[in-house]
Amino acid sequence: MNVLERLKSYIEKEHLLMSHHKILLTVSGGKDSMLMAHLFVKAGYDIAIAHCNFQLRGEDSELDEALVKKFAEDNCIPFFVSHFDTKGYAKENQISIQMAARELRYTWFEKLRHELGFDRIAVAQHLNDHIETVLLNLSRGTGLQGLQGIFPIRDRIIRPLLFLKASEIEHYVKEYSIAYRDDQSNFSTKYARNKIRIDIIPHFRKLQPDFETIFDQNITHFKESYQLLQQFVEPIRKKIFLVAGDEWVVRKEDLEPYVDNLPLLYELFSAFNFSKAVLSDLQQAWRKASGRIFQSDCYHMLLDRNELFIREKEFVSHDEALVTSETSTVEWKLYCFHAEVSSDLAIVRSNAIVKLDYELLVFPLTIRSWKVGDSFYPLGMNGRKKLSDFFINKKISLFEKENIPIVVNGNGDILWVANYRMDNRYKITSNTKKVLTLVCRTD
Structure with a gap:
């Protein structure tokens, strides 16, 4: 031929x-x-x-x-x-x-x-x-x-x-x-x-x-062996990996029968490129405290109390955004902030809007991700609270909190956990003369 x-x-x-x-x-x-x-x-x-x-x-x-x-x-x-x-x-x-x-x-x-x-x-x-x-x-x-x-x-x-x-x-x-x-x-x-x-x-x-x-x-033998293995693994994978929006959720009770079998665990998670070393760490943390995050080249995996959450990494800039006294609009990650200075003391009941006492502000303000050790005085709550504890109480996962905008005063105080809660120290009062209104949008 x-x-x-x-x-x-x-x-x-x-x-x-x-x-x-x-x-x-x-x-x-x-x-x-x-x-x-x-x-x-x-x-x-x-x-x-x-x-x-x-x-x-x-x-x-x-x-x-x-x-x-x-x-x-x-x-x-x-x-x-x-x-x-x-x-x-x-x-x-x-x-x-x-x-x-x-x-x-x-x-x-x-x-x-x-x-x-x-x-x-x-x-x-x-x-x-x-x-x-x-x-x-x-x-x-x-x-x-x-x-x-x-x-x-x-x-x-x-x-x-x-x-x-x-x-x-x-x-x-x-x-x-x-x-x-x-x-x-x-x-x-x-x-x-x-x-x-x-x-x-x-x-x-x-x-x-x-x-x-x-x-x-x-190579033909390798391919046939892999295909044979997948015939066994794929039904298990389909059963335990549940798609929920832009992430995958695995109930711990569903993975429990397989978690001690590292070779099988490796094949189950192969689509997410987690190495055996990382999955071995997952095994060690499985019955201990929740909250651990495991990494592959393209995915985060969060071990929570009752579930595993897997989400594709977002390769976005983590730069801080500044709000000056002249700023009208500023973008941070997927959010757009609109700023306006006025004397309007009317209370607005929306988590996407905050009204701050202008005279207490030190410009420029900073919009950033949360940091370990952050704390503030949440409006409507008693005393200082760690931001990490606030997130836990709100049932906000480690994945979600990375993308929550934190608005920080020029003196280092947190002014607003955008879309959640402002700091009690910077609320407007009957003595307020000037107001900075910030509106947080995703459009």
Whole structure:
């Protein structure tokens, strides 16, 4: 069977495409993607080509683009190119160049797909990429889930060359005299993936000459084992993880039968990326005092009295906002505060509005999150109260209180727990001459 027939067979086996599909090929100019483009042309698929110029390699980046553009023109294929300020994006978002390039290209590919009606986005990863991904995940401790490697199809993205070894791609590129360009960064061992490919895999080949084939079979076994495990775990997960608005709630009584089984606990919480070390801490705290928060890279988990609450992290700024004597409007997180100075002493019964004795204020006022040790004199209550105790009495969770605006006087006193209670010391009285009215809104 020649490579074109093998491609068609693989596409059919993995259900990657239908005959009417329009496909956007992502072509860098390297041998892998140029072979993919060549094969898709020969197979007669309805295709277009997208090329990313990350502007990282000077003239080489321009030559890559020129090669891919010429291929598209020679074969009468629609061609799209985007030039990215990759270094600027990486710096702005405080991520690596590699991560920046990944985010930029996949965002652009999806934009093209959506706007121009493509059914699939084809990426030219091959069997060796598949193996390198598993070895990389193995070194990072991702567990059985990470040993499944690269999937032939995920959402709208397909990888139709996963059946080909790198050595086979090298062979076919020569056989069909396909022009391509090498990216010299692929030969630098400062990148972990390159080090695996250049330094580590050759040693495996010395032990097993048919290493790629054997390892691919092992990946299939890993995937089957993971799927079998999920058949057992998924019904439990669906039973105990209850969706409540923007968070998940787990009743402690529902999790109790499984909490001492760390491997099972790890699989149950795998969707939230909590490590075994964190889940071990959860086990230790399970029958002790409530109020502990546990963290994964993207989620908070609160152990309360009778429930666990899991919420996605909000990557928002925690900067303070200032209210000066001239301020009319100021924003803090999701809230907008409107300020007005008047002599109106009328009492307004709304938790979203506070009226403060202007003469007692020290500007600028500060709007911020609560801090450990905060206390105030709540209106209608006797004496000083810790803000943490006030939140407990109001049954406000640790998640919620992080986003409650605290309005603080210039002398450090808390004036208002916005939407809840003002400080008794700063209420207006019959002796008040001037009033600052603050209105807190979320629109």
